[in-house]
Amino acid sequence: PVVTRRADYTAPAWLVPEIALDFDLDPRRTRVRARLNVARNGAHDAPLRLDGDGLAPLAVRVDGVDADWRMDGATLEIALSGDAHEVETEVEIAPERNTQLMGLYASGGNLCTQCEAEGFRRITFFPDRPDVLTRYQVKLTAEKARYPVLLANGDPVASGDLDDGRHWAEWHDPFPKPCYLFALIAGDLAANRDTFTTRSGRDVEVAIWVRERDLAKTDHALHALKTAMAWDERVYGREYDLDVFNIVAVDDFNFGAMENKGLNIFNSRYILADPDTATDHDYDAIAAVVAHEYFHNWSGNRITCRDWFQLSLKEGFTVYRDQKFSADQGSAAVKRIEDVRTLRAAQFPEDAGPLAHPVRPDSYIEISNFYTATIYNKGAELIGMMATILGAEKFRRATDLYFDRFDGTAATCEDFVSCMEEAGEVDLTRFRRWYSQAGTPRVTARLVHEAGSGRAMLTLRQTMAPTPGQPVKEPMVVPLTVKLFGADSGREVAPEQLVLLSEPESEIAFESVGERPILSINRGFSAPVVVETDRSAADLGFLSGHDDDPFARYEAMQQLMLDTLVSSVQRGRGDHAPVIDAVRQTLLDGDLDSAFIAEAVLLPSDSFIGDQMAVVDPDAIFRAREALRRDLGRELEGEWREAYEAALANRFEYSPAAKGARRLKNVALGYINASGAPDAASLAFVQFEQADNMTDRQGALATLASGTSDKRVAALDIFYNRYSDNALVLDKWFATQALSSRDDTAQAVEELSRHKDFTLANPNRARSLIGAFAMNQRAFHDAAGRGYRFVADQLIALDKLNPQTAAKLLPPLGRWRRFDKDRAALMRAELERIVATPGLSKDMFEQASKSLD
Ligand code: HT7
Ligand code: ZN
DSSP: OOEEEEEGOOSSEEEEEEEEEEOOOOOEEEEEEEEEEEEESOOOOOOOOEBBBBBOEEEEEETEEOOOOOETEEEEEEOOOOOOOEEEEEEEOGGGGOOOOOOOEEETEHHHHHHHTTTGGGGOOOOSSSSSOEEEEEEEEEETTTOOEEESSSSSEEEEEETTTTEEEEEEEEEEOOOOOEEEEEOOOOOEEEEEOOTTSSSEEEEEEEEGGGGGHHHHHHHHHHHHHHHHHHHHHOOOOOOEEEEEEEEEOSSEEEEEETEEEGGGOOOOOOOTTTOOOHHHHHHHHHHHHHHHTTTTTTEEEESSSGHHHHHHHHHHHHHHHHHHSOOOHHHHHHHHIIIIIIIIHHHHHHTHHHOOOSESGGGGGGOIIIIIIHHHHHHHHHHHHHHHHHHHHHHHHHHHTTTTSSOOHHHHHHHHHHHHHOOOTTTHHHOOSSSOOOEEEEEEEEEEEEEEEEEEEEEEOOOOOOSOOOOOOOEEEEEEEEETTTTTEEEEEEEEESSEEEEEEEEEOOOOOEESSSTTOOOOSSEEEEHHHHHHHHHHHHOOHHHHHHHHHHHHHHHHHHHHHSSSOOHHHHHHHHHHHHTTTTTTHHHHHHTTTOOOOOOHHHHTTSSSHHHHHHHHHHHHHHHHHTTTTHHHHHHHHHHOOOOOOOHHHHHHHHHHHHHHHHHHHHOOOHEEEHHHHHHHHHOOHHHHHHHHHHHTTTTTTTHHHHOOOOOOOOTTTHHHHHHHHHHHTTOOOTHHHHHHHHHHHTTTTSSSSSSSHHHIIIHHHOHHHHHHTEEETTTHHHHHHHHHHHHHHHHHHHHHTOOHOOOOBBBBBHHHHHHHHHHHHHHHHHTOOOHHHHHHHHHOO
16 A cells, blocks of 8 residues: 655645536446646646546547547646646546445435545545645536535536526635535425624625424524634634635534535434434534534634645644633533543544554545544644643734734644744744644652752653554643642642753752642643652542642542552552542532533543553453442432432533533432432433433433343333434444443344344444444453454454544454453454455555554
8 A cells, every 4th residue: 555655735726716516416427527627737748637535537638639648547647738727527426325424425315425534535536635626616516406515615606407407506615625524415305594794794694404393403503603703803813704604514524513604514423413313422523513513614714724734733722622612611620621531532542553643644545544642632632732732812813913913824733823822922942742642641759848948849751652653652732730739738838830851850949839739740641641659648638629720630530540549450459438528528528510510420432441550451440430430320329419409400401511510410319329229210211211411321321221120121121112213312322331330231232233224334333332342341342352353354344344433433442452472362363364354445445554553
């Protein structure tokens, strides 16, 4: 396979200032005519090379005359004599046979597109690279009865009917854009419409298009869109720039959503919501993804990426923007906790494994494999660290400078950092290492207090383990917010300060510290690092109850739980008392809101506990965690029941307070169940039956699905029957069973893969069973290798249909180095079997072969 390298970047030989596209749409045979105005870029005599993928030219004309052309592999090469020409091509494609869901494909009777990263070349011949910016005119023609709605990027300019039952529509997008932002939709869709008036007084027609019967489920997304539009004006000074903004929901989608200019296309799971079918988590995710795609209009579309190595320029920044947006809609503290939990669950393991790569990678075989937690979530943390270093005012000045200077261009991460540097008046030379070095820095912090002099010395040391291709690491710039509390008084003895650790080791002195200090560090998770301290259980208990930074409070509790669990795994038994005391203190703290309490009292996941250990022992971790859960359940049973009952009376409402109450209620239900109380299953079953919302219903189902009660099967059947015509809820039904902690989960999942509603053709369904199962540490890592074999079989089958989705599900199988030698051998054997599969995609080849190295 061909490796693409960042260092090999050269500017495009030919530019395409304008394109006219004409689609004669049909699921079996769509004819695409493309007229490109091309312009030689600089002095050279290179031919025009147009990318294609699975295309055969039916006609190639230059300035109206049949031209000489040749195929170099999948690339169409045309020799051109002048500096500017009109090049016309014609191809035919078959959307209904497109199972990869890249390019033009059919979903639920509609035709839709997905072009990022390299899908446009599956539609027509074109220089498919993000630094070729083009103005698009698009004409769509299709059968009117079947496809009454025809949408494309930009603004609508004309439409009409034809005699043969077909109709057409023309769309113009005045903003030059890379082809990955091209989109069209032809379908039988209904719209939830509204108007947004920008702060400069322009009216924008906004609409969300779905199947008629789903219209009632679009109000939340529409509200989120308008809130995001106003937020971007207020917080970043960014206004929307076209007369229409359309969102379309489709059921078959490789990702969450796509920010096509003026025509966002969404996985329906990030649009459709009502209380009966969507959880609070779904509601939050919908608002976040709607905002994310909308924010791309500036961070991604007006300013795009020079090449795909710069992907984090748009994705890291846009994730940072959507995280801040969500934080502003409710509890910022809880949002930060959730974001850090995601980072630790998805990105830290990536950074510690065979697929580790820098936020700005140096090479790839298949770019789709690089839409990762590192590019997105760690990328967002890098923006957050720069915002912390600059402070709010300078950060806004710097983003204004960036939007202003690079508007209408294809930029680089370096361009972004130089704006931060210039407007922020800081030197970020060393900070840039965050973009080039993979891996998670590990910071050890030791605090020594001299009672006599009142001086406290904090010693910070940073290290970073080697990652593939990067054996030696340079020190990073780690912004750490630090504060000291007095162990006796409980009061602040040194105010919060920002420490920029940029050397391998550094010492910070605190004067006039009259009592033994307790260290609060990386407050607000100011840097995406692992901090190791030698704080005692008592000090962590103090911080978990008293730190004035909510994140640090949560973190102290997590550390206390982790220390206890790791020592239980290593020694067979840990002291549960400090955790129980700390959880009791948090539960009974009347000043805390329910959402925060619910996050704080949750035990770290099996896999996060595993991440702390040299060799992961899934069974021992599971046992240790269950034992602590049981003791917490038993010792605090009265408190859990009180918390549970306090939330019972509420009717459904989507508000931060109501969400928090539901979250705590479901966490409490889990602990009551863990206590072994005889009425726990009936409590869960009553909640399941009486719930007026999906959060409570699924919460109860998850509790029952992991148990042995005879109510388990009944609840699963009731749930299935009630929602058998709702694909998104059936995904939950599959995922809940795949995540069950029962001993027979591997077998149950194998059976579910033969269920009549299971299909690999729909990415959501594939992820709901296979993706969820691979996250279930104990079940997936069954010692006999049953889980590995099952996942490998499924991925080999899925690769034939949809390589991109298959390859994204592979990483858990690649983490063999973290397990004992028997499991490691079984995992490697499955990876080898995958690599040896005839006809394997380059997507899977890259993921599997790198995982074997
Ligand atoms: N920018 C979008 C990425 C995306 C994508 C990537 C690979 C394959 C399919 C895809 N669909 C969408 C989504 C985003 O980050 O906003
Ligand atoms: Zn994005």
